Amino acid sequence: MSDGFPLGPPLVEGPRPDAATVERFRAIVLPHLDAAYGFARYLTRDPVQAQDLAQEAVLRALRYFHAFRGEEARPWLMRIVRNTWSDFRARKGVNDQPLDVVEDRAAEGPDPEESALASDRRRHVAAALAALPADTREILVLREIEDLSYKQIASVLDLPVGTIMSRLARAREKLAVELRGRLGRREHGLPDM
Amino acid sequence: MDCPTCEAMVDAYVDGELSATESAAFEQALAGCPDCRRRLEETRAMSGFLHELPVEPAPDLLRARIERELRTISAAAAPRRTMPQWTKFAAMAASLIVAVSIGWVGGTFTGRSGAPGDEDLVSTYMRVASSDHPVDVASTDRHTVKPWFAGRLDYSPPVHDLTSDGFPLEGGRVDVVAGRKISVLVYRHNQHRVALSLWPATSPGNTKAKVVEHNGFAMAQWRHDGFEMHAVSDIAANEMEAFATALDRATGEDR
Numbered sequence: 484m485s486d487g488f489p490l491g492p493p494l495v496e497g498p499r500p501d502a503a504t505v506e507r508f509r510a511i512v513l514p515h516l517d518a519a520y521g522f523a524r525y526l527t528r529d530p531v532q533a534q535d536l537a538q539e540a541v542l543r544a545l546r547y548f549h550a551f552r553g554e555e556a557r558p559w560l561m562r563i564v565r566n567t568w569s570d571f572r573a574r575k576g577v578n579d580q581p582l583d584v585v586e587d588r589a590a591e592g593p594d595p596e597e598s599a600l601a602s603d604r605r606r607h608v609a610a611a612l613a614a615l616p617a618d619t620r621e622i623l624v625l626r627e628i629e630d631l632s633y634k635q636i637a638s639v640l641d642l643p644v645g646t647i648m649s650r651l652a653r654a655r656e657k658l659a660v661e662l663r664g665r666l667g668r669r670e671h672g673l674p675d676m
Numbered sequence: 677m678d679c680p681t682c683e684a685m686v687d688a689y690v691d692g693e694l695s696a697t698e699s700a701a702f703e704q705a706l707a708g709c710p711d712c713r714r715r716l717e718e719t720r721a722m723s724g725f726l727h728e729l730p731v732e733p734a735p736d737l738l739r740a741r742i743e744r745e746l747r748t749i750s751a752a753a754a755p756r757r758t759m760p761q762w763t764k765f766a767a768m769a770a771s772l773i774v775a776v777s778i779g780w781v782g783g784t785f786t787g788r789s790g791a792p793g794d795e796d797l798v799s800t801y802m803r804v805a806s807s808d809h810p811v812d813v814a815s816t817d818r819h820t821v822k823p824w825f826a827g828r829l830d831y832s833p834p835v836h837d838l839t840s841d842g843f844p845l846e847g848g849r850v851d852v853v854a855g856r857k858i859s860v861l862v863y864r865h866n867q868h869r870v871a872l873s874l875w876p877a878t879s880p881g882n883t884k885a886k887v888v889e890h891n892g893f894a895m896a897q898w899r900h901d902g903f904e905m906h907a908v909s910d911i912a913a914n915e916m917e918a919f920a921t922a923l924d925r926a927t928g929e930d931r
Contacts, residue, residue, distance in 0.1 A: 502750040516734045633693050
């Protein structure tokens with residue numbers, strides 16, 4: 484699990500990619516751009532910063548592509564997104580934004596097909612997720628939204644699988660606590676503890 | 677199975693990470709453990725809630741930005757002089773197919789009074805972008821470029837250097853498109869080139885530049901000071917807008 488990239492510089496770049504490498508990269512890595520952007524969106528909690536992060540991560544992935552050994556491309560790219568984000572934050576001194584900034588735009592606009600209750604709940608869930616600390620948020624996003632297995636998450640976060648299991652359990656507990664502060668539990672089917 | 681073990685397995689059970697045997701053991705243990713049943717219920721609820729969240733696909737602009745970077749990297753890696761002629765043609769043809777399929781909103785000139793169509797302008801750009809000799813007259817000095825057109829065209833295009841706006845003039849060329857000779861000015865923006873084709877307008881008045889972006893190409897079309905302006909490049913849409921604004925301002929200062 485420790486064969487990956489160091490968190491932050493110095494980063495080992497490969498030889499300048501030639502046209503054939505770019506083509507191979509396009510076919511293998513680029514199909515996971517949606518996932519990379521989605522992850523970046525939840526890490527940054529900001530659509531503009533998410534684009535910058537995803538772009539830099541993809542270009543960085545191309546420079547590392549020489550070291551790609553045919554492992555699964557999606558977790559590989561996610562790991563680079565995450566490391567790029569650590570560098571972003573170190574470089575720009577970006578910290579988690581204060582929550583009142585993200586609170587209200589965490590969810591999409593109302594969908595007429597959907598009941599007001601469900602849309603209300605979704606907004607609360609998004610806000611609760613955004614309110615969680617970064618390490619809690621990322622593990623929930625990788626599991627529930629990006630749908631990675633424990634093994635894949637372990638490779639993204641560079642942690643043993645057993646740790647993933649216990650962290651995920653704690654993360655869900657934290658989300659439940661956070662949600663409980665926001666939702667009336669009876670109306671939303673949130674079980675009593 | 678004791679309760680702490682059972683509790684520790686709740687998440688793995690919900691996530692489908694247990695083997696069939698482990699799942700069966702867990703389900704059996706669950707029957708005698710109300711606390712773990714509650715925990716299971718909550719874990720499922722949290723998982724379900726997060727699954728309801730909307731998933732945003734990567735925006736088109738992000739895709740275009742990445743495509744542009746990849747193309748630049750590919751192009752820089754391919755040594756032009758040793759590239760066989762046919763690959764250059766194949767690459768150009770491929771780009772043209774992409775560019776032509778874009779469909780330039782609001783700008784169908786083809787077949788009308790012999791004016792150049794979009795595909796002509798894009799091929800003009802491709803000649804500029806992929807040629808070893810992008811310009812016939814290479815100069816950043818407008819007083820060299822502008823007179824060069826005299827005698828080669830039946831009109832005199834306005835020429836401006838836009839270095840202070842980040843678009844230094846590289847030179848000019850004459851292109852024959854749709855059976856007509858037109859002036860093409862070539863500007864540089866970082867490592868990108870902008871091909872500006874311009875010819876006398878047949879309608880009066882100025883229009884605001886309309887920028888269309890697709891597949892990493894940005895195309896702008898507008899009318900200014902008696903000239904039809906068409907710019908094509910592989911820069912971003914906002915950079916293209918900045919280019920058009922800078923050009924209009926430079927023309928305005930002229931008078």
